[in-house]
Amino acid sequence: MLNVAVVGSGPAGLYTAEALVKQAAAVGTSVQVDVLDRLPTPYGLVRYGVAPDHKSIKSIAQYLRKVLESPGVRFVGGVHLGEDIAREDLLSAYDAVVYATGAMRDRRLGINGEDLPGSYAATDFVNWYCGHPDVDPGRFVVDAESVAVIGVGNVAVDVARILARDPAELHATDVPQPVLEALQASKVREVHMIGRRGPAQAKFTTKELRELGELPGVDVVVHADEADLNAFDLAGEGVKLVESDRRVRGNMVAISGWAGSAGSGAGGSSGGSGAGGSGARRLTLRFWLRPVEILGTDRVSGLTLERTRIDGSGAFGGTGEYETLDAQLVLRSVGYQSVPLPGVPFDSRACVVPNAAGRVLGPDGEPLPGEYVAGWLKRGPTGVIGTNKSDAAETVRSLLEDLVPGSGGVAVPRAGLLKYPEAEGAAGAGAAGATAGAGAGAAGAGDVESPLAAVLAGRGVRPVSYAEWLRIEAAESDLAKELGRGERVKLPGSIAIWSACRPEDS
Ligand SMILES: Cc1cc2nc3c(=O)[nH]c(=O)nc-3n(C[C@H](O)[C@H](O)[C@H](O)COP(=O)(O)OP(=O)(O)OC[C@H]3O[C@@H](n4cnc5c(N)ncnc54)[C@H](O)[C@@H]3O)c2cc1C
Ligand SMILES: NC(=O)c1ccc[n+]([C@@H]2O[C@H](COP(=O)([O-])OP(=O)(O)OC[C@H]3O[C@@H](n4cnc5c(N)ncnc54)[C@H](OP(=O)(O)O)[C@@H]3O)[C@@H](O)[C@H]2O)c1
Numbered sequence: 001m002l003n004v005a006v007v008g009s010g011p012a013g014l015y016t017a018e019a020l021v022k023q024a025a026a027v028g029t030s031v032q033v034d035v036l037d038r039l040p041t042p043y044g045l046v047r048y049g050v051a052p053d054h055k056s057i058k059s060i061a062q063y064l065r066k067v068l069e070s071p072g073v074r075f076v077g078g079v080h081l082g083e084d085i086a087r088e089d090l091l092s093a094y095d096a097v098v099y100a101t102g103a104m105r106d107r108r109l110g111i112n113g114e115d116l117p118g119s120y121a122a123t124d125f126v127n128w129y130c131g132h133p134d135v136d137p138g139r140f141v142v143d144a145e146s147v148a149v150i151g152v153g154n155v156a157v158d159v160a161r162i163l164a165r166d167p168a169e170l171h172a173t174d175v176p177q178p179v180l181e182a183l184q185a186s187k188v189r190e191v192h193m194i195g196r197r198g199p200a201q202a203k204f205t206t207k208e209l210r211e212l213g214e215l216p217g218v219d220v221v222v223h224a225d226e227a228d229l230n231a232f233d234l235a236g237e238g239v240k241l242v243e244s245d246r247r248v249r250g251n252m253v254a255i256s257g258w259a260g261s262a263g264s265g266a267g268g269s270s271g272g273s274g275a276g277g278s279g280a281r282r283l284t285l286r287f288w289l290r291p292v293e294i295l296g297t298d299r300v301s302g303l304t305l306e307r308t309r310i311d312g313s314g315a316f317g318g319t320g321e322y323e324t325l326d327a328q329l330v331l332r333s334v335g336y337q338s339v340p341l342p343g344v345p346f347d348s349r350a351c352v353v354p355n356a357a358g359r360v361l362g363p364d365g366e367p368l369p370g371e372y373v374a375g376w377l378k379r380g381p382t383g384v385i386g387t388n389k390s391d392a393a394e395t396v397r398s399l400l401e402d403l404v405p406g407s408g409g410v411a412v413p414r415a416g417l418l419k420y421p422e423a424e425g426a427a428g429a430g431a432a433g434a435t436a437g438a439g440a441g442a443a444g445a446g447d448v449e450s451p452l453a454a455v456l457a458g459r460g461v462r463p464v465s466y467a468e469w470l471r472i473e474a475a476e477s478d479l480a481k482e483l484g485r486g487e488r489v490k491l492p493g494s495i496a497i498w499s500a501c502r503p504e505d506s
Contacts, residue, residue: 002031002403003451005090007081007341008100009037010044011064011385012375015392016098018067023396025421027407033073034094034450038080039133040464040501041472042068044102046385048130051158052173053165060385068466070420076450077464084461085452087343091370093451096399098372099353099360100392103338103381109150113294114332118144122151122159122333129162129179131490133497137178142186144328148303150291151333152195153203157212159331160191164218164283172486174476176493180485191283192325196290196308197316199227199255200238206250212283213254219279220258226287227252227259232309255285290318294330302326336381344371352380358395359402372399468501475500 004020006013017033024031041047043061050057068075079085081101090097106121113119120140127135142163149160162170167183175183195202199222213220225231229238229252241248289305296302307321338353340346345362347354354360355378359367374395375388383391400407450456456463476488483489491497499506 002029002096003094004031004033004096004098004399005094005452006033006035006098006100006374007037007090008044008102008375008377009035009039009042009068009075009077010100010102010375011046011060011388012102012377012392013037013044013098013100014042014064014067015389016100016374016396017073018070019389019393019396020399021070021072021420023393023400024404027400027404029400029404029407030421031072034076034452035068035073036076036079036081036085036452036463038078038083040077040497041133041469042075042077048132049126050130050385051126051162052129052175053162053170055173057385058174072421074450075464075466075469076452077469079452079456079461079463082342084459085455087341089452089455093455094370095403096370096372098358098374098395098399099341099344099377100374101338101341101377103336103351103376105337105339106332107335107337109291109332109334111291111293113296113300116294116296116300117298118296118300118328119294119330119332122149122155122331123336125159125331126155129175129183131174131176131179131492133494137176137492138182140179140182142182142188142329145187146190146325146327147188147192147329147331148325148327149191149193149331149333151335152193152285152287153333153335154205154208155336156193156331156333157204157208159333160193160283161212161215163188164191164212164281165215166217166280169216174480174486174488174490176490177479177483177485178492188329189281191281192327193283193285194289194291194303194305194325195285195287198229198233198238198287198310199252199285200229200233200241200248202251202287204251206247206254209251210254213258215283217280219282221282221284222255222259223284223286224259226285227255232288232307234312235310235314237310237314258285289323292318292322295324300328300330303330336376338377338381350380353377356398358391358398367402369402464501471503472497472500 006016013035017035020031020033043064046058046061046064067073106123124135128139147163149156167180170180170183242252288308290308291303292306293304294300295304303325305323305325306318308316308318310316337351345354345360353373355373356367358372358374358378360371360373362368372395374392379391475491480486480489491500
């Protein structure tokens, strides 16, 4: 029996737990996995990142739920590595530890005005509309008429869409009620998404991009010169990308369509033409512009952008031509980064834990016994939810090779073909925890006590059991019924969440 702690209950942590149980069975051993999270709620960015209007993606939580309820897996919520427990506590209590704490910090732009009121990291805005307990539900009053979203990745697309979409369409989603009300009162008429390079270099994916053109009442505008692959790219990089990358080709079809459509701002004006559309809101995609300053005295009033280009030698840079964009709200969506975990090696340039196939590497470049890493903390903040599945399987293969003698030679079937050791659907440790009542704590399995229980009790930390998390879920569905809104509505703020989790303490 191996005792493993997985720190982080996002997709990486839960795919790791799943792979541990399934791969261990395939090599003839059994495991008990404690999945720790600093929050009282599981699922990481599936719950606090995936946009509320993307219900089918959010339903991945139903799959991850089965992992939490499977035999040998236990949820240990409300335990913060670095605050409630230390790396050494985990290493003494478990045979192995897998760090899967993701990448929750925003990258900085490093320009003047970045910290003016009205300039926020997209991380903050996403946390707000997703009801993250770290963010006050009253944090955003959307009183800006013009918003600039910096960056052209999928997160930028999410925040631009949430701002441009008719809030009536969010009624049946899980956004907290104060957020829905703030969006209903929003004055936003213009949303600008700003890419520092060209449309071919943009990071968004075609399905997500096309969805912008399907929003009722929203005109999508692209300036014709910025959609022209040759206008600001003298080295032909964009043309090559179109030839070699299907995603880029798909993106260019959508972008060229918007640039060429009547009343869509076609015509190449750099002053933002395109008022010919009939929508209540306008979403303009801009390219080859980099932000150099966020303007304003008491609060944001605009943005200075410099025209960029790729010269004949392939070098990217500014041209010295500037324009000013009016905006009362700036959302910086330029990527996420991981934060170091106390005592755990960290590559502060790449912002990942240095590793070889998931084995954490010490300062001498050698693997540290019993320490592994998965997900965004392992490879950086890229890739979709599914990417974390094969990534976790790789980490678990390394772990079992190291800890189960002789398992290195055993062929493990492909991750998707592996089965849980007991019949599918059987009530497992997590589910047993669900019936074990509020006192279950870290011993949520109901029978075996977590190896961490004594340490936590000694520090006065009461971990959140699976049963207690289910109370939060139940309160969310009760609130949805009360408000006449969809299947569930997130509780507004940390106090409401903890009261639902532990009514006896409130
Ligand atoms: C805004 C946004 C929207 C996205 N939308 C989609 C989408 O629609 N479709 C898609 O396929 N992909 C989407 N992604 C990508 C996807 O969410 C990631 O690939 C995935 O969540 C990464 O998984 P992870 O487990 O590494 O990190 P996370 O999901 O961030 O999970 C990390 C977990 O660790 C916990 N944690 C952090 N620090 C500690 C600590 N010190 N102690 C204990 N616990 C800790 C956190 O609370 C969290 O639960 C989106 C990403 C973002 C940022
Ligand atoms: N629906 C979905 O599937 C979905 C939804 C959300 C997120 N995700 C995934 O989550 C991951 C993270 O997404 P993300 O959007 O945060 O990151 P991302 O895809 O890396 O995009 C970041 C954007 O910020 C720009 N940028 C970086 N630094 C900048 C600077 N200093 N000035 C101006 N622009 C700058 C980048 O431009 P350059 O390219 O020029 O650097 C890029 O356009 C991605 O893998 C994404 O696909 C998926």
